[in-house]
Amino acid sequence: MHSFRKAVEAGDAAAIEALLADNVVFTSPVAFKPYPGKAITAAIIRGVLRVFEDFHYVREITDSNGLDHALVFEAKIDGKQLTGCDFIHVDADGKIDDLMVMIRPLSGANALAAAMSAQFARIQQEATEQIQREAAGA
Numbered sequence: 001m002h003s004f005r006k007a008v009e010a011g012d013a014a015a016i017e018a019l020l021a022d023n024v025v026f027t028s029p030v031a032f033k034p035y036p037g038k039a040i041t042a043a044i045i046r047g048v049l050r051v052f053e054d055f056h057y058v059r060e061i062t063d064s065n066g067l068d069h070a071l072v073f074e075a076k077i078d079g080k081q082l083t084g085c086d087f088i089h090v091d092a093d094g095k096i097d098d099l100m101v102m103i104r105p106l107s108g109a110n111a112l113a114a115a116m117s118a119q120f121a122r123i124q125q126e127a128t129e130q131i132q133r134e135a136a137g138a
Contacts, residue, residue, distance in 0.1 A: 004086075008086075016042070017038070017042040017045075019095060020095060020099075021095035023038075025099070026100075027098075027100035027101070028044070029101045037127075037131075039126075039130040042130070044123055047123045050119060051077055051115035051119060053076040054075060057073045058072050058074055059071070068089050071086040077108065077112055078111050080107050082103055082108025084108075085102050086101055087102070
């Protein structure tokens with residue numbers, strides 16, 4: 001999943017979105033319910049790119065079939081250091097169809113929750129606009 005890692009580390013939202021399957025499901029470390037769909041997942045990732053500071057991956061683990069990946073990262077939010085992991089599954093076409101993020105410690109997860117809560121109206125608007133553009137183009 002080196003292409004995802006490279007795109008995230010570069011802050012390249014368009015490249016990240018290109019790696020997502022249309023039916024991707026994003027499971028947040030701070031929300032109870034998963035978010036299905038490319039538009040909302042891409043918008044959430046853009047929001048995360050806006051709030052993380054000093055983001056970098058420290059480890060990449062891939063299973064033997066190459067479909068499941070774990071990318072361990074470190075970042076700061078509002079000065080709070082956190083460690084997290086992106087758990088990624090890719091489909092037969094190599095697109096990300098499942099992305100689950102875990103964060104520790106609790107103070108880091110709480111800082112992320114607060115920062116993303118402040119972003120969420122914008123995230124929802126971006127996702128809605130993308131869905132409308134895609135529907136108009138269909």
